[in-house]
Amino acid sequence: MDISIIHVTLFVLAIFLGIELITKVPPTLHTPLMSGSNAISGVTLVGAILAAGHGGNETLINVLGFMAVALATINVVGGFMVTNRMLAMFKRKD
Amino acid sequence: MNPNIIEIAYIVAAALFILGIKGLSKPKTAVRGNQLAASGMLVAIVVTLLNSSVVSYEWIVAGAIVGAIIGATLAVKIQMTAMPQLIAALNGFGGGASLAVAAAEFIKSQPASGTLAQLTDHAVGGGMGTFAMIATGAAVFIGAVTLTGSFVAFAKLQELIGGQPKGFPGMKAVTAILLIGSISIIGYLTVDPTQTQLFWVMVAAAFIMGILLVMPIGGADMPVVIALLNSYSGIAAAAAGFVMGNSVLIIAGSLVGASGIILTQIMCKAMNRSLTNVLFGVMAEAG
Numbered sequence: 001m002d003i004s005i006i007h008v009t010l011f012v013l014a015i016f017l018g019i020e021l022i023t024k025v026p027p028t029l030h031t032p033l034m035s036g037s038n039a040i041s042g043v044t045l046v047g048a049i050l051a052a053g054h055g056g057n058e059t060l061i062n063v064l065g066f067m068a069v070a071l072a073t074i075n076v077v078g079g080f081m082v083t084n085r086m087l088a089m090f091k092r093k094d
Numbered sequence: 095m096n097p098n099i100i101e102i103a104y105i106v107a108a109a110l111f112i113l114g115i116k117g118l119s120k121p122k123t124a125v126r127g128n129q130l131a132a133s134g135m136l137v138a139i140v141v142t143l144l145n146s147s148v149v150s151y152e153w154i155v156a157g158a159i160v161g162a163i164i165g166a167t168l169a170v171k172i173q174m175t176a177m178p179q180l181i182a183a184l185n186g187f188g189g190g191a192s193l194a195v196a197a198a199e200f201i202k203s204q205p206a207s208g209t210l211a212q213l214t215d216h217a218v219g220g221g222m223g224t225f226a227m228i229a230t231g232a233a234v235f236i237g238a239v240t241l242t243g244s245f246v247a248f249a250k251l252q253e254l255i256g257g258q259p260k261g262f263p264g265m266k267a268v269t270a271i272l273l274i275g276s277i278s279i280i281g282y283l284t285v286d287p288t289q290t291q292l293f294w295v296m297v298a299a300a301f302i303m304g305i306l307l308v309m310p311i312g313g314a315d316m317p318v319v320i321a322l323l324n325s326y327s328g329i330a331a332a333a334a335g336f337v338m339g340n341s342v343l344i345i346a347g348s349l350v351g352a353s354g355i356i357l358t359q360i361m362c363k364a365m366n367r368s369l370t371n372v373l374f375g376v377m378a379e380a381g
Binding site: 003004010011014015016018021022023025026027029030031032033035036037038039041042043044045046047048049051054055058061062064066068069070071072075076077078079080081082083084086087088089090 | 111112114120121124125129131134135142143148149150151153154157162164165168172185187188190192194199201225335336337339340343346350355364
């Protein structure tokens with residue numbers, strides 16, 4: 001079996017899981033949930049590391065790899081930290 | 095590191111992301127959910143660094159330092175009231191990262207560079223195979239739309255540009271032409287994957303399209319747009335996962351893509367709006 005078929009299977013199943021995962025979300029959690037899942041989409045950092053660390057010496061590829069790592073890291077670090085900060089604030093209010 | 099151990103670690107990371115999203119949707123478990131998702135990310139990153147195909151670290155370290163400093167500074171310094179636009183900006187960066195990943199793979203696959211990318215199916219005579227090319231096109235296109243669209247949303251909320259809907263006659267037609275043109279270019283690239291100029295034309299078209307999609311939407315509807323763009327950035331990450339043949343990218347990206355659409359709908363309902371109304375309604379009023 002072709003490996004890409006397995007990947008398409010993962011994709012389809014994860015789509016259905018994602019739809020089922022979110023059901024009732026109280027309005028106060030809309031922004032933190034958006035922010036948290038936004039940080040998860042920064043998982044593209046994994047791809048960025050693979051692209052930036054391939055060891056070639058073509059400038060354009062290395063620059064794109066560097067940019068990908070930098071942008072994805074901003075997304076991941078900023079995303080999780082700011083979600084945490086938001087949730088900490090809600091706690092104080094209660 | 096043994097590839098099987100990496101794949102097992104990716105499954106653990108994916109499970110932590112699922113538990114994380116689940117936790118974030120309930121008030122009691124939200125903090126824990128965010129921590130679970132963050133630890134999933136840590137697992138995924140660490141094992142990727144140990145992947146045997148990662149042979150040089152200077153670009154990774156440089157990018158990670160720059161990114162971590164900017165990301166942490168933004169997260170700590172930002173005013174609480176400016177949260178929606180920060181999420182928009184972070185989301186734009188994520189989309190930009192997926193774009194850069196796929197573009198790097200595309201350039202790598204060019205015969206001129208001498209190193210063929212390790213893709214699932216190779217076309218004879220250099221360049222990407224059909225499946226990889228479609229995935230690359232999708233990651234680049236959606237990533238670029240997310241990048242510029244998010245920055246327009248950021249600029250509107252930060253009041254760098256007016257929050258009112260902006261447009262010009264025939265805007266819808268231009269957007270439609272850009273969309274059809276981009277899809278045609280991706281289609282053409284599957285036949286001849288060595289046309290790098292056409293590839294960059296498609297990137298430019300996607301950049302413009304992102305701007306045109308968000309410009310006509312009013313500031314009050316921006317949170318819904320950001321939720322939608324968040325879903326896009328997930329799909330872009332999943333597409334980048336197909337390009338790289340990476341399971342955790344595919345799973346996490348499509349999770350965010352799908353749950354993001356549902357969250358967008360929930361937010362629309364809470365605001366008493368329909369999604370089509372947000373996306374196209376105001377546009378009609380603007381002419």
